[in-house]
Amino acid sequence: MPTLRIDPLHIENLKAMVPTGHFSTGSSHLDLHAKDQSQHPPCRPDVVIWPMDREEVSRILQYANAHRIPVTGWGSGSSLEGNPIPVCSGIVLDFSQMNRVLALRAEDFQVDVQPGVVYQDLNQQLRHEGLFFPPDPGARATIGGIIANNASGTKTVRYGSAKDYVRRLTVVLANGEIVETGTRASKSSSGIDLIHLFVGSEGTLGLVVEATLRLAALPVEIAGAIATFADVETAAGAVFRIMRSGLEPAALELLDPACIAVINRERGLGLSVAPNVFVELHGTSRSHLDETMLVLEEVCRESGCSDFRPGLGRQQWGELWKARHELGEMIVRRHPGCGILVVDVAVPLTAYPQLIATARQELDSAGLDGYIISHAGNGNIHLNLVGPRDDPQAWETIESISNRMVLKALEVGGTATGEHGVGIGKKKYMAAEHGRGLQWMKQIKHLFDPNQILNPGKIFPD
Amino acid sequence: MPTLRIDPLHIENLKAMVPTGHFSTGSSHLDLHAKDQSQHPPCRPDVVIWPMDREEVSRILQYANAHRIPVTGWGSGSSLEGNPIPVCSGIVLDFSQMNRVLALRAEDFQVDVQPGVVYQDLNQQLRHEGLFFPPDPGARATIGGIIANNASGTKTVRYGSAKDYVRRLTVVLANGEIVETGTRASKSSSGIDLIHLFVGSEGTLGLVVEATLRLAALPVEIAGAIATFADVETAAGAVFRIMRSGLEPAALELLDPACIAVINRERGLGLSVAPNVFVELHGTSRSHLDETMLVLEEVCRESGCSDFRPGLGRQQWGELWKARHELGEMIVRRHPGCGILVVDVAVPLTAYPQLIATARQELDSAGLDGYIISHAGNGNIHLNLVGPRDDPQAWETIESISNRMVLKALEVGGTATGEHGVGIGKKKYMAAEHGRGLQWMKQIKHLFDPNQILNPGKIFPD
Structure with a gap:
């Protein structure tokens, strides 16, 4: 692994810029910020800094820019393409201390957050207001990481990706400039869109220090179904027909038999070891979902499903979904x-x-x-x-x-x-x-x- | 009005670049491209060109860029902020001849179009496939204009703005370079987002010569309701509560008594001359909509509505909607x-x-x-x-x-x-x-x- 390459003077100067305890060149900290969840080789930064506010981020970036020191933003390190590995070393800015929910404006379907907020924690808090932030990448990702990667997940089929949920951003640019962009209105045609430049740019254009997120209303009713197929190709054909049916599934996931076997082994859910399609439906009333479920069953049966288990309740469905989210880790353990x-x-x-x-x-x-x-x-x-x-x-x-x-x-x-x-x-x-x-x-x-x-x-x- | 300011030699050269009939310096053509629907003072271009393909647009822009000649794209001239008025004269590129639907991939919920396609014509064609392009600015806007302005309208509350429906763009840049950007997949986290730079940039960064649009499924069932209120403030309060209720209206419009009086006079619809809120609901079944309508009525009554007319059928609702869309013109006539x-x-x-x-x-x-x-x-x-x-x-x-x-x-x-x-x-x-x-x-x-x-x-x- 590369050793320290920044001039020791820079290290001292950076250290003086932040409070004690928010700066480290210790091996264990460098190692923890050397790799994500991917197979890409690790690379240590020279220093890890945990900034506390936008001004601190700005000062660090000004310094780094003046001295050509690489700066890589860090959320939770759950990326899968090496996105936050500091391949040129330099500074890693770990946003885990900037993890406050600054303002929840439930009536506007909006929340202002710092980048280090973990999205599951946010959704836990939003639940009391009947709201949620839909992009659902699965891992314990932070909002900053979700925005940087334009993350999405199981609910994207109905609710969209991160890019669809960012109303305002405060970004610190490479030169330390702090730029706020966007609006709190639910739509706008004002000027050049800077928000979407930053969303998905993986921290290469600027670092997000605050975001106003759009929220969605939690569904009144949820229903789940599992459709089982003889082979993945038939299952994929069914997926295509479900999407064309206008049923608007809230989630539509396909797992092959190997996945199901792993889930059964770890969780004892007793699923058929075959290609399974998990479908989640959201609606405003039980009777509506019951109706939709009948149509879904019809489409699945016409598409060759060998078994259809409708009407999975919240608890059963919750267990299944938890297993789905943890499947990646189960495979690693296996x-x-x-x-x-x-x-x-x-x-x-x-x-x-x-x-x-x-x-x-x-x-x-x-x-x-x-x-x-x-x-x-x-x-x-x-x-x-x-x-x-x-x-x-x-x-x-x-x-x-x-x-x-x-x-x-x-x-x-x-x-x-x-x-x-x-x-x-x-x-x-x-x-x-x-x-x-x-x-x-x-x-x-x-x-x-x-x-x-x-x-x-x-x-x-x- | 300004007179010709381009060197006559440029006029001759531009004329030689396009087929006969696709170029004009005639007064009536210049006048027609001197103003939009706003109150901003008109300004004639020096020349109007109707390009037929991207290569022609590219050649014209190369020439214009080399000689510093202003170029303004033109859709249907229905803008309301002077957006396409060629205030520095020069060339107007009128895209009305590039008006073909190039490929309808209904199974992918996508259509490839040229910028001159009028969105109502597109939706007419899409209807046979059970699909539609939701941004609905009302006027006979073109897809190019809709993208340039990030247009939206009555259905945006549920379906979003133009920016949410652009999957791919082919853009000719100022230097004549032709750039294709975006993907046909329904989501992506690949690279810097150029699409959203162009959407809403009002033709100041490049000119769209082709777009792949995402489409939505036409609702299976539609229901409409009119809620009447004593004053606009109370009506606005009801709007707020409807949005918080999770009913997901497909349209939620408020018109004041002056608007209603104009509509009644022109169309004899006999609406109460009071603040009215029009609500459109989309759903997969009649029983579901009936249920939703009951909740809507409850919310409206609790918010102080004096009258609630639910269950307006397709025809009656269609007439009302037509009137709503033509209201702007009615006001002008009045x-x-x-x-x-x-x-x-x-x-x-x-x-x-x-x-x-x-x-x-x-x-x-x-x-x-x-x-x-x-x-x-x-x-x-x-x-x-x-x-x-x-x-x-x-x-x-x-x-x-x-x-x-x-x-x-x-x-x-x-x-x-x-x-x-x-x-x-x-x-x-x-x-x-x-x-x-x-x-x-x-x-x-x-x-x-x-x-x-x-x-x-x-x-x-x-």
């Missing part, structure tokens, strides 16, 4: 000594069954352990590929499967990353996906961060 | 010899009753003819102020009311323009609304259009 690469691509709905079939064939022909987990309603596939850490040949195979999956997704008009972001892992596909647009992305980067101090080595291919 | 300034602001929902009260008081104390039309569910108010064209004192009053309304909206955290864009009329509020963000908007403008040829004189204050 394969000690192994690494897992999660291929994340999204394609238009018509291409979805085809991509699922491709994923299945790749797994079969490679003879690898693998799992298909999919935010199916969005055509978003996560192919989890498992390989022993000390088996370079297996990893070569894994990398080449991943590469073919991404190229296939791009070929059918999809994207190299549905929700995990570009980070390190998808840089190489940016030219293929964005063509000439990539040059303009680079120019925007240059405009906002001419000294390339913000999260260097990410998004943009070298 | 006041021959007069000009109308439409104040367009949007505020957070909690501030909505207060802003409605302010609008009412302004009208009362000025003793002017005026109309309050409001996309209430979005806190978006249009205050239509009427003044005789030849009465400068009336116009002074109108301008000062408009100014106070905008400042009030900004004061409560709202926006200077809910949906009409900045154009000429709202330039002076950009510094107050965006603070330091405005400097970054200007720098982005400079990056994409260093010679300031694209729609000069708009958005950015001088």
Whole structure:
């Protein structure tokens, strides 16, 4: 691992800029901020700073910009493409201390938060007001990380991605300038949209120090169903038909038999070890959901489902959902000594069954352990590929499967990353996906961060 | 009006670049492209060109950029803030000939269109597939204009604005470069978001020559209701409560008694001449809508409505909606010899009753003819102020009311323009609304259009 590269004088100066205890060059802190949840090699920062307010962030960035010191923002380190790994070392700004909910304006469906707020904690608090923040990436992600990655998840099929929920942002730019942008009105046609420049830019254009989020009303009624299929291709076809039916599922997830086996083993839920589609419905009344459930069953049966379990209650459904969210960790536990690469691509709905079939064939022909987990309603596939850490040949195979999956997704008009972001892992596909647009992305980067101090080595291919 | 200012040689060269009939310096054509639907003074372009494809647009922009000739895109001229008035003359590119629906991929909920497609025509065509493009600005706007202004309208409260429906864009930049950006997947976290830079930038960063739009499923069932109130303040309070009730109205419009009187006179609909709130509900079944309607009635009655007419059928509701859409024109007809300034602001929902009260008081104390039309569910108010064209004192009053309304909206955290864009009329509020963000908007403008040829004189204050 790289050792300290910043001039020791800089270290001293930075240390003097923040209160005691909010600054560390200790090995354990550097190690904790050297890697995310991906397979990308760790890289230690030179120093970790836990800022307490926007002014502190501004002062640090001014200093770093003047001295060309890399600065990488840090949420909870739950990224899957190496997004926050400080590959050029320098400063990591860990926002975990800026974790206050500043103002909840329930009547406006809005909340002002600091970037270090963990979204599950936020939703816990919002529940009392009958509201929630829908983007649901699963891990204990922070709002700052969710915004930086334009994160989404199981509820995106109905409720949208992070980009759909940001009303205002306060951002500290590379030069230390503090910019507030956006409005508290629910719509606007005023000027050039800066919000969407920052959302999804992975901390390469500026660091979010405050956000006003739009909130959604919690559904009055929830109902869940599990549809079981003979093979993933048939299940994928059903997903496509459900989306075309106008039923507006709140979640529509596909898990392959390997996933179900893991869930059964860890949670004893006794699910059929077959491709299963989980469907969540939200509605204003029980009778309405009962009606919708009948239509859903009809669509699933017409699409060849072998079993349909409707009407799962809140508790049962909650257990299932918890298992779904923890599936990633279960898979890790299932394969000690192994690494897992999660291929994340999204394609238009018509291409979805085809991509699922491709994923299945790749797994079969490679003879690898693998799992298909999919935010199916969005055509978003996560192919989890498992390989022993000390088996370079297996990893070569894994990398080449991943590469073919991404190229296939791009070929059918999809994207190299549905929700995990570009980070390190998808840089190489940016030219293929964005063509000439990539040059303009680079120019925007240059405009906002001419000294390339913000999260260097990410998004943009070298 | 300004006369030709381009070197006659440029005129000849431009003429040679496009087929006969797609180029005009004729007075009537220049006049038709000198003004929109606003009160801003007209200004003739030097030449109007009707491009047929992206390559033609690219060649014209290359030429214009090399010779510093202003270029303003033109949809249908239905803007309300002077957005497409070519205030520096030069070239107007009228996209009405690029009006083809290129590919309808109903199964992906997507359509590829050229910018000159009129959205009503598009929706007419989409209806056969059970789909629609929800942003509904009312006038016969083109898709290009809708994207340029991030337009929205009556259905935005449930379905969102133009920015929520653009998946891919092909844009010709000031230097003639053709850039395609976006994906056909329903979500993505890939790279810097260029789409939202162009949406709402009013043709100042580039000209859209093709767009892939997301589509929504037409509702299975529609129901309408009219709630009548004693005064607009009480009506506004009801709007607020409806939004908090979780009923998810598909449209929630407030019209004041002056509007209702005009509609009754022109259409004989016999509505109560009082503040009325129109609510449209979308659902998957009749029984569900009947249920929702009962809750709606309860909320309205608890909020002090004096009359509630539920269950308006498709035909009756259709007539009402047609009248609502044509209200602007009816108001114009009602006041021959007069000009109308439409104040367009949007505020957070909690501030909505207060802003409605302010609008009412302004009208009362000025003793002017005026109309309050409001996309209430979005806190978006249009205050239509009427003044005789030849009465400068009336116009002074109108301008000062408009100014106070905008400042009030900004004061409560709202926006200077809910949906009409900045154009000429709202330039002076950009510094107050965006603070330091405005400097970054200007720098982005400079990056994409260093010679300031694209729609000069708009958005950015001088």
